[in-house]
Each structure stands twice: as structure tokens, then as C-alpha cells.
Amino acid sequence: MKKELIRLVDCTMAFDGEIVLNAINLTIHNKEFLTLLGPSGCGKTTTLRIIGGFETPTSGSVLFDGVRINEVPPHKRRVNTVFQKYALFPHLNVFENVAFGLRIPQSVPVTEGGKTRQKKVRLQEAEIGQRVQDALELVGLKGYHRRRVHQLSGGQQQRVAIARAIVNRPQVLLLDEPLGALDLKLRKEMQHELKEIQQQVGITFVYVTHDQEEALTMSDTVVVMNQGNIQQIGTPVDIYNEPVNAFVADFIGESNIIQGVMHRDNDVSFAGKRFLCVDSGFDPDQPVDVVIRPEDVRLTAPKDGQLRGTVNSVTFKGVFYEIYVDVGELEWMVHSTAAPKVGDEVGLCLTPEDIHVMDRPDLFPEGAEALTIEDIDPEPDFEDKYVDEEPPEAEL
Amino acid sequence: MRRSRVPGRVLQALVAVFLYAPILVLIFFSFNSDKSRVSFKGFTLDWYKRLFENEQVLSALSLTLILALLSALIATVIGTVSAVGIYNMKKRPRKILLALNNVPVVNPDIITGVSLMLVFVLFVTFLRSLGVGAGLGFTTLLIAHVTFNIPYVILSVLPKLRQLNKNTYEAALDLGANPLRAYMRVILPEIMPGVVSGAIIAFTMSIDDFLISYFTTGTSVQTLPMRIYSMTRKRVSPEINALSTLMFVTVLALLIIINILQARDQKKKERRL
Ligand SMILES: Nc1ncnc2c1ncn2[C@@H]1O[C@H](COP(=O)(O)OP(=O)(O)O)[C@@H](O)[C@H]1O
Ligand SMILES: [Mg+2]
Helix, strand or coil, X not given: CCCEEEEXXXXXXXXXXXXXEEEEEEEEECCCEEEEECCCCCCHHXXXXXXXXXXXXXXXXXXXXXXXCCCCCHHHCCEEEEECCECCCCCCEHHHHHHCCCCCCEEEEEEECCEEEEEEECCXXXXXXXXXXXXXXXXXXXXXXXXXXXXXXXXXXXXXXXHHHHCCXXXXXXXXXXXXXXXXXXXXXXXXXXXXXXXXXXXXXXXEECCHHHHHHHCCEEEEEECCEEEEEECHHHHHHCCCEHHHHHHCCCCEEEEEEEEECCEEEECCEEEECCCCCCCCCEEEEEEECHHHCEEECHHHCCEEEEEEEEEECCCCEEEEEEECCEEEEEEECCCCCCCCEEEEECCHHHCEEEECCCCCCCCHHHCCHHHCCCCCCCCCCCCCCCCCCCCC | CCCCCHHHHHHHHHHHHHHHHHHHHHHHHHCEXXXXXXXXXXXXXXXXXXXXXXXXXXXXXXXXXXXHHHHHHHHHHHXXXXXXXXXXXXXXXXXXXXXXXXXXXXXXXXXXXXXXXXXXXXXXXXXXXXXXXXXXXXXXXXXXXXXXXXXXXHHHHHHHHHHCCXXXXXXXXXXXXXXXXXXXXXXXXXXXXXXXXXHHHHHHHHHHCCHHXXXXXXXXXXXXXXXXXXXXXXXXXXXXXXHHHHHHHHHHHHHHHHHHHHHHHHHHHHHHC
16 A cells, blocks of 8 residues: 555534534545545535645644644745646736745755754756756646746646645645646546646646546545535545445436435345345335446336336437436436337336435434534634625725 | 716716816916915926925924834734734634725824824823933834835735635645744745735825824924924925825825736736636
8 A cells, every 4th residue: 555645634614603514534645636526615625725724624634744734834835836726826827827936035944063054055046947948848837937927828827736745745745626627628638638737747646527527537536525524535437336325326327316225135125116126234124225227227128127118308418318207206317329210118127236225314323413613623823804704895 | 768978978987077176276386486375477386496405394304204114014914924813813713804905095194193193192201211212203103104004015915815725825834844934935026016005005094194104203203294394384495296196106106006016916816726
């Protein structure tokens, strides 16, 4: 296993008594591409800001290389961020934007006559020039040195933001929905490039997105979050094939989620029928969620199907047809290369491996709902400056 | 049916006449070779020459300029730092401070002047009781000007802060800059147009001020407006016309500079969008 780099231990974050991160535990390994995935407002940015040092968790610890860094300010962390809206410096050109971090004098210990003291050193202009050049080349912006940032397209600004961060050779790069503002085609290209950049420079990426496809294609590890809780941590394949609950299943790719009852091991009933399945370890007759991927449903002649239904709609999606089938109380989504006609009677077939049985989602496990702000150490320099984004007051 | 534009035009012309006629008359007579303020005898630059030979006027002028420069400079520094502080406050205290900040702006000068004088007199008396020689003079004048200039600087810097992308400051910290460096290298350049127009407004306010200066200075120190006032009390010399013309032109020039700065800033913003 790779070396552990960052660890969040029981990190809780509350804003004005409202809990937005609920005692999350997360380990980030060296050189890993880890993605925080979840719907808007689930706490991804907040998690990233805690790692970057822009928020201090209300309780819990942030460990970097095993050392607690809760109180270390952002400028002293070996972590760089690519912000959601780039946050380039508008008054500086591309070169100076990228060079910003390199121009900051660094404290290095020097030994003189047996005594060690801290000395401020600046990089030579030649080295700054070289490193900026390399970084711009890496992001494909060679020759853009003298441009003003407002003369660049969104995609180019994004590249400058990435170059500006990696030029400092951080151990960890935090990226907050970096491709969110780009159009689909550019986004696909940049996904590839980002992955390549990560492998070339060999640093840890902590990537935030709400796009499941992006998460699955780019990451080594995906962390699925919902409402301030981590739902599942795993490789893209694990997350896709073995979602731990209906939320994850639904969020990662489209799913049919059906309520059912698990009678005993390998025996589940839903949609009014009993099915053989491969899951086990539930309580007898426990209510469960059954998740079935649209591509796992086979359409057959009505008499051959385990379930029967009427085709409600058929949409061509390029490689397959998206078909909605009315099966009594529920409409099922089916992906198939063959297209029935609307109104056709069809049969639906499932194999035991396609039936994923899951616990009903429990977003606040073990009485966490009772948790209030009083249970948590108040943060002394707690700031609420982001709350009051009221429109600017009218003034002289 | 289209409404006639004539009444509007007439009204505009009337307003312009009322506003600018007195100043134009003043400028006109500053070039009058006769001392009369009724008839124009011929063109001359004598009054301007006389003005620049008048020791008292010159010393008042240099005092006013030094005072305006210094007070604008100090007020700009204090005002900018205060604006940043106010911007970073929580909502409630920020609202209160902003309301307090507006009080001196709308407060009649005479009240500001008298109250400052009272404070200074109290302080001077206290110093004297300690055996320190002190009195009203340049220092009290400077303090007074700085005091009334600060709110204008704050009012001109705050909107610029509001336009900032919140993340730019954090981006600077993220790249390793300590908070001071982040403010100097990232925030200051961004709010510079506001800082500069704040400084210019402060400068003109300081040149313009008569009442507050009148109450807060000592007997030996006279600003230009005070000099002009005392000159008119003896006799109204055309020199005053010349002097007033110069002051008007200076202030006008500064106002034009502010406008150009703001227009340029506006254009830059539009280009960015
Ligand atoms: N500074 C803050 N003050 C108050 N509430 C906040 C603050 N930052 C985030 N929140 C709230 O925390 C929740 C999670 O936000 P965020 O981490 O930005 O979500 P995400 O990035 O996943 O969309 C949201 O409900 C948001 O309104
Ligand atoms: Mg976010």
C-alpha cells in the first residue's frame, strides 16, 4: 500500500450551528488521484478548504504526514489549490501569475559557525523563468507569457490556474470542480490532460466534482459524499459494481431502485415476485433497496420474462436505446440495443448477479441526528463572513 | 406626438448660467487691467504677477499644498486600512461602523470645526499644565484635515473591495504569501483606482476647506482660503480673482482626473466580462 499523506479524523464542520460535515474520516495516500464526488452542497468544497487551511474544523483533526495541522495557516502548508472560479490575479500577466508563488522568499535553515538559523532566500530570476516556462509547457500554454489574463478563454485561464499551482511543486494539489465552467468537449480533453499531468509530476490530486463520469474516468479512489457524510470510499470499479447503498448506486450511473424485502440469504422479493440473488447477511425479512442497472435488464418476449410491462417511451441514445417500461407500480429504465415500439408488451429478465440488495440509506447513522453544536468544541476564531453575502449596500 | 424639447433646453441653460456665471465673471475680471469690478478696461496678467510676488499669499499657498498633500496621504493610508478592516467585519458591526463613518460626511463643517477645536484646546491645556509648550497650529490643522478626509477615502475604497473575487486573496495565501504580502501584492493593486480617487478627493477637500481650518489653526498659521478671506475683509483686490481662478482651475483639473480614472476603470471591467 502507498504511504499515507493526509488524514482527516472525525472532522466535523459547522457553520452557525449547522453541521455541514459530519465527523468524516478520510485517508489520502501519496501520489493518489482521489476524487470527492457528491451532489451540490454536500460538503466537498468545505472538505477541500479544510485540507487547504481556509477553514478550521469545528472538531476533529487534520493530519499531514502524521502531524496535526489544524492550526497551520494556508501559506505554510505544502498544498496548492486550483479554485472553482480560477481566482487568477487580474492585474498580472500570465507569466507573473504563474511566477507569484516562486517570487515569495522562502525560509531555509542555514548553518553558520555551528549555529543554525532561518534565512530568507529568493529564487534566481533565471530559475523562475525556467520553471514558469516548464509549467506553462506542461499545461499547453507555451508562448502565452505576456498575455493578460482577461484576454484568455475560460479553458486557458483554467490552465494558468493549474500551472500557477503546480509550479510550486506542492505535495498535494487540490482542485475544486476545475472543469465545471468548460463545455463538454473541452472538459473531456482537459480530463485526459489533467490525468497526464498528475502522472507526469507525480503528486497527489484531491479532485472535487459532482460529475460521476468524470470521477470514474479520472480517479484512483472515489469518495462519494452526501449531506456531509461519506457514503463510500473505493476504486471506480468498486463503487460502480458494488455500491453500498441506493444513494451511491443512483448517483453513480443510472439505476432502478425498488423497495423490497430480503427474506433470507439469496432470497429477495420485489415488484411482487421472489428472486434468487447473490447477497446475504441481512436480517430475516429486512426491508431493503434493490438496485438494478438499466443495462443489466434483458428484454424478452412477454411470456419468457420474469416481469411483464408495457413500453412507455423509447429514446435513441447513440449506442443504445433508453426504454421506459411500465411494470405495474413502477416505471423501469432499460438500456438495450434493440428497440421495441411504444405500447409493446415486453418481458424483463434478470440474472441473480444483476440484483444488488442494499440497506435502506441511513444518512445520519447511530443517533447522529441528535448531534448539535453544543456537543462540539466551539472554534475560537470562528468566522461567519461568508454567510452575509447580501447585495452591496447603496452608498455615496 | 412629440413633446417639444425647448423647455428642457432652456432649463438646462438656466441651470448652467446660475452655476457657472459667477465663476466665469470671476475669471473674466481676473484679467481686467482696471481695479473696478464693473467695467472691463483691457487684458492684463498683472494680478497674477502681483499674486506671485505677494509673500503672504505664497506662504499660505505652500502651507495649503503641504497640508493637502500630507493630510491626503495620511488619510489615504488610514482610510484604506480601515476600509479593509470594515470589509472583513461581521455584518452587524460593519453596518454600525459604516453608519458612523457617514456622520462626519454629512455633519455641518462648523460643528466638526468647533468640536475639533474644543478637543484640541482641552489637549493643549493639558499639555501646558504638564509644562509642555503647545498651541494650535500646523499639527492641529493637519490632524483636523486627516480626520475629515478619512471617511471620503473609506467611501471610495469600499466599493472596490466589494468587487473583488473572494478567492483571489485566498489564492495568494495558498501560493505561500503571508497575509501582509497577499494584501500588498494582490488586494492593493486591485483596489488601487479606489485608493487613488480617494486620495484625490481628500486632497481637494483639504484645499477647499475653510471652516474647519479656521477653528483648528492658531494665529500664526493661515491656509489659502483663510488668507483670501482676510484679504477680502480689507479690500477686494483683483488679486483675489486671480487666486480664486487658479484654485478653481486646480480643483477642476483634479475632478477631471478622477473622472478619467473612473471611466478607464469602468472600461477595463467591461472588457473583462
Ligand atoms: N462559510 C460558510 N458559511 C455558512 N455556510 C457554509 C459556508 N460554506 C459552506 N456552507 C454551507 O455548507 C454546505 C456545504 O457547502 P460546500 O462544501 O460548498 O458544498 P459543495 O462544494 O459540495 O457544493 C452548504 O449547505 C453551504 O451552504
Ligand atoms: Mg463546491
